[in-house]
Amino acid sequence: MSASIEDRAGLDFVLALRRAWATELYPQLKREFERSGAGGDAATIAPTVHRLPAYPWFAWLERGSQKMLWRAVADAIEHQGASLPPRGNGPATVELDPDFRLPGWYTEWDIHVQPGGVWSSAEAALVYELGARLVMLGDNDDYKFHRLFTETAIPARDYRRIVDFGCGFGKSAWPLKQRFAAAEVIGVDLAAPCLELAAARTNARGVDVRYRQADATATGLEDNSADLVTSTMFVHEIPAQILPSVFTEASRLLAPGGVLRFLDFQFTGDPFRDLAMIEHGARNNEPFLPTMMREDLAAMARRAGFAQARWVAFDERGQGRLPELDWPSRPEWHFPWAVLEAEMPSPAQAGETE
Numbered sequence: 022m023s024a025s026i027e028d029r030a031g032l033d034f035v036l037a038l039r040r041a042w043a044t045e046l047y048p049q050l051k052r053e054f055e056r057s058g059a060g061g062d063a064a065t066i067a068p069t070v071h072r073l074p075a076y077p078w079f080a081w082l083e084r085g086s087q088k089m090l091w092r093a094v095a096d097a098i099e100h101q102g103a104s105l106p107p108r109g110n111g112p113a114t115v116e117l118d119p120d121f122r123l124p125g126w127y128t129e130w131d132i133h134v135q136p137g138g139v140w141s142s143a144e145a146a147l148v149y150e151l152g153a154r155l156v157m158l159g160d161n162d163d164y165k166f167h168r169l170f171t172e173t174a175i176p177a178r179d180y181r182r183i184v185d186f187g188c189g190f191g192k193s194a195w196p197l198k199q200r201f202a203a204a205e206v207i208g209v210d211l212a213a214p215c216l217e218l219a220a221a222r223t224n225a226r227g228v229d230v231r232y233r234q235a236d237a238t239a240t241g242l243e244d245n246s247a248d249l250v251t252s253t254m255f256v257h258e259i260p261a262q263i264l265p266s267v268f269t270e271a272s273r274l275l276a277p278g279g280v281l282r283f284l285d286f287q288f289t290g291d292p293f294r295d296l297a298m299i300e301h302g303a304r305n306n307e308p309f310l311p312t313m314m315r316e317d318l319a320a321m322a323r324r325a326g327f328a329q330a331r332w333v334a335f336d337e338r339g340q341g342r343l344p345e346l347d348w349p350s351r352p353e354w355h356f357p358w359a360v361l362e363a364e365m366p367s368p369a370q371a372g373e374t375e
């Protein structure tokens with residue numbers, strides 16, 4: 022983006038602040054915790070962690086820098102007079118529903134502390150797009166994270182139709198089309214402004230994705246019409262009571278033998294890190310993040326008819342999908358990325374005869 026020198030300075034400052042929070046404050050707090058000798062699970066250690074000297078700094082800066090981030094990003098977008106780029110004549114399409122009603126649980130929180138969320142205006146989508154780069158500490162500027170997911174976590178097959186739940190502004194959907202060029206790729210999201218931006222960004226890459234405004238629990242797409250259902254950073258935005266219907270919808274969409282791959286977070290079993298994730302949900306206005314992490318999504322997938330459901334770890338700065346739930350060890354704050362893998366049984370696997 023071409024920001025003014027003042028806006029650039031504001032963005033750089035927030036990025037530096039967030040890097041210092043991740044690479045200095047988090048390890049400092051962890052050292053203090055280790056010196057305390059406290060043990061137990063995330064809930065048991067919480068009172069000890071809350072009394073550590075670095076904790077107020079850590080907790081305040083996590084939320085305070087996130088608020089500063091959106092301010093800096095919104096200013097930069099506003100000063101540019103930015104509006105949604107034209108969709109152009111490229112192949113990507115958007116199916117909007119003029120009567121679509123967003124669910125209350127979706128609109129009543131400013132998710133990620135972004136004022137107005139990602140759905141409230143055209144600017145909101147642009148703000149989200151730029152903010153997402155800073156949230157990833159500049160690590161995902163060229164969207165390598167999403168390419169890594171597509172390249173390492175998705176089995177190489179000849180897919181006919183791929184459905185990406187919660188596609189946002191498209192950065193999870195267009196790499197799928199780039200890798201599986203023969204497949205029809207459909208990105209589904211609640212937020213109309215994000216879908217418009219997704220189509221423009223996808224067209225700029227010259228690829229063809231069908232963007233559709235729908236709830237991932239009721240996509241309106243045909244039964245058994247897909248052979249891959251994906252999502253990235255999506256299930257932690259869904260209330261626990263709605264999560265089962267995400268799997269029911271995925272199993273309805275998938276033909277026998279179809280594949281499900283969801284990239285999200287899991288507890289690591291390290292109580293300090295798990296507590297940091299639970300509190301990240303609170304400080305980052307992601308109320309459904311801890312509730313999702315407490316659910317057994319693999320069991321939920323099995324109840325919806327999936328087989329071979331399991332989580333594996335995902336190393337976003339290394340090789341991507343890892344063969345097991347082995348967590349990459351790093352001193353700085355980083356998300357416990359993991360991939361939920363599951364398959365719809367083929368008739369043979371289900372013990373059926375042709």
Ligand SMILES: C[S@@+](CC[C@H](N)C(=O)[O-])C[C@H]1O[C@@H](n2cnc3c(N)ncnc32)[C@H](O)[C@@H]1O
Pocket residue numbers: 127139186187188189190191192193209210211212215235236237238252253254255258259
């Ligand atoms: C954190 S963003 C992730 C976007 C994209 N997958 C990525 O990796 O950048 C989560 C997206 O899920 C969408 N979303 C949340 N709940 C949804 C639902 N029930 N159905 C469809 N989309 C939903 C939000 O609008 C948002 O765009």
